[in-house]
Amino acid sequence: MAGNRFPANNTKHWTIRQQFGLKTSFNIGLRTGSPLTSSQCHVPAQQKFDKRFTDEGSGSMADRNASVRKYLTEMIGTFIFVFAVIGILLSGTECVAAISVGIGAALMVMVYASGHISGGHLNPAVSIAAYLRGALPMSDLGPYIVAQLVGALAAFGVGFGLWHDKYSPGALDLTGSVWPALLAELVFTFALCYIVLHTATSKDSAGNSFYGLAIGFIVTVGVVAVGGISGASFNPAITFGLMLSGIFAWKFLWVYLVAQVLGGAVAAYAYKATNLDEHTAARKG
Numbered sequence: 258m259a260g261n262r263f264p265a266n267n268t269k270h271w272t273i274r275q276q277f278g279l280k281t282s283f284n285i286g287l288r289t290g291s292p293l294t295s296s297q298c299h300v301p302a303q304q305k306f307d308k309r310f311t312d313e314g315s316g317s318m319a320d321r322n323a324s325v326r327k328y329l330t331e332m333i334g335t336f337i338f339v340f341a342v343i344g345i346l347l348s349g350t351e352c353v354a355a356i357s358v359g360i361g362a363a364l365m366v367m368v369y370a371s372g373h374i375s376g377g378h379l380n381p382a383v384s385i386a387a388y389l390r391g392a393l394p395m396s397d398l399g400p401y402i403v404a405q406l407v408g409a410l411a412a413f414g415v416g417f418g419l420w421h422d423k424y425s426p427g428a429l430d431l432t433g434s435v436w437p438a439l440l441a442e443l444v445f446t447f448a449l450c451y452i453v454l455h456t457a458t459s460k461d462s463a464g465n466s467f468y469g470l471a472i473g474f475i476v477t478v479g480v481v482a483v484g485g486i487s488g489a490s491f492n493p494a495i496t497f498g499l500m501l502s503g504i505f506a507w508k509f510l511w512v513y514l515v516a517q518v519l520g521g522a523v524a525a526y527a528y529k530a531t532n533l534d535e536h537t538a539a540r541k542g
Contacts, residue, residue, distance in 0.1 A: 324397070324400070326374055326375075327374060327375040327376075327397070327401075328375075328400050328401065328403075328404040329404070330371045330374040330375040331371065331375050331378060331379065331401055331404040331405055331408065332404040332405070332407050332408040332411075333371070333408065334367045334368075334370065334371040334375070334377065334379045334408070335379045335380075335404070335405040335408030335409055335412075335494050336408035336409070336411045336412050336415075337363070337367055337412075338363050338364055338367050338379050338408075338412075338494075338495075339408060339409045339412035339413075339494060339495055339498040340412035340415060340416055341359070341360070341363035342360055342363065342495055342498070342499070343412060343413070343416045343420070343498060343499065343502050343504070344416065344419075344420070345359045345360060345363075346499070346504055347416075347420045347423045347424075347502075347504075353480070353481055353484065354481075356480060356484070357476075357477045357478075357480035357481045357484070358477055360476060360477065360480055360489075361473040361474055361476045361477030361480070362473060362477075364379070364472060364473045364476050365469045365470060365472065365473025365474075366469070366473075367379060368457075368468070368469040368472050368473065369469040372457065372468070372469065375401075376392075376393070376457065376458075377457070377469075377472075378401060378405070378453075379405060379408075379492075379494070380405065380449075380491075380492040380493070380494060380495075381401070381402040381405055381406070381492070381493040381494060381517075381518075381521075382446050382449075382450055382491070382492060382493060382517040382518060382520060382521035383449070383450055383453050383492075383521065384398055384401040384402055384405070385398070385518060385521040385522060385525075386450035386453065386454060386521035386522065386524045386525040386528075387453075387454070387458065387525075388525075389521075389522055389525035389526070390454050390458060390525040390528055390529065392454070392458040402493075405493075405494040406493075406494055406497055408494065409494040409495070409497045409498035409501075410497070410498075410501070412498050413498050413501040413502055416502060417502075420502075424502050424503040424504075425503050425504075426503040426506070428503060428504050428505075428506075429488045429504060429505050429506065430506060431487070431506070431509045431512060434486065435509070435512055437486050437487075438486055438487035438488075438509070438512055438516075439487075439512050439515065439516045440516075441482075441483035441486045441487040441489075441516075442483075442487045442490060442491060442512070442513055442516035442517055442520065443516040443517075443519055443520045443523075444483075444520070445475070445476075445479035445482070445483060445489070445491045445520075446491045446492075446516060446517045446519075446520030446521060446524075447520035447521075447523050447524045447527070448475055448479070448524075449472070449475050449476060449479070449491050449492075449520075449524075450520060450521045450524035450525070451524040451527055451528060452471050452472060452475050453468075453472055454524060454525065454528040455528065456468035456471045456472065457472070459532065461532075476489075476491065479491055487512075487513075487516075488504070488505060490505070490513055490517070491517065491520075492517065493513065493514060493517050493518070496510070496513040496514070496517070
């Protein structure tokens, strides 16, 4: 028949239905003997859009919440660590062992408390090293450093209510020992960041339970070894807190920042040089 150009078992049946409002749908039936029903073929386009919008919105919200938790954890951890350091240094004790163990222990427990959420950096130099090593996205680097400095500022503020009478501007004067202080800070910031990268970011040591001890003890060693030369900061957030409280002199800020940032950067490249088989994710913006 002239009116039937295709066999009944191979007829393509197209029905396009336009609905008013926001809904547009397409019914496509492919008949190969028995046609598909409308309920089998009909999926409103608006329903698909709503589901996709909901899924994307939920994922974006979850990502934002995870980021906020990390930044808040860095701020709280740095606050407690800097507060403890200020308190120890202003306690009046002259026992180097007590000072060094106290500072190292404070760092150790806060690394354990925050490591599973944010990585437990608590130190802008460590965050820079983690970024250069490929373990921290660029989008997190700035917020991490800001959170750490805010934590240090909060530690100074709370400490002011307890020890303001003990704050003395420029208590540690590096005049005449700038270069030894810079070298001391550089070496031990490098050592700290190098240990963090190997014990807390390497796949070869993943899941270990000693990373906090290693990180805390290298700071303990550093306080004993060079505390009398540079004050043993090894951390821009600690430097910031101690300068606000008058323990360090502001005119020597550049000494600490240059040494600590450089130490973190060198540690990242030293880590890569000693882990040639380590394949890490590319840094993401």
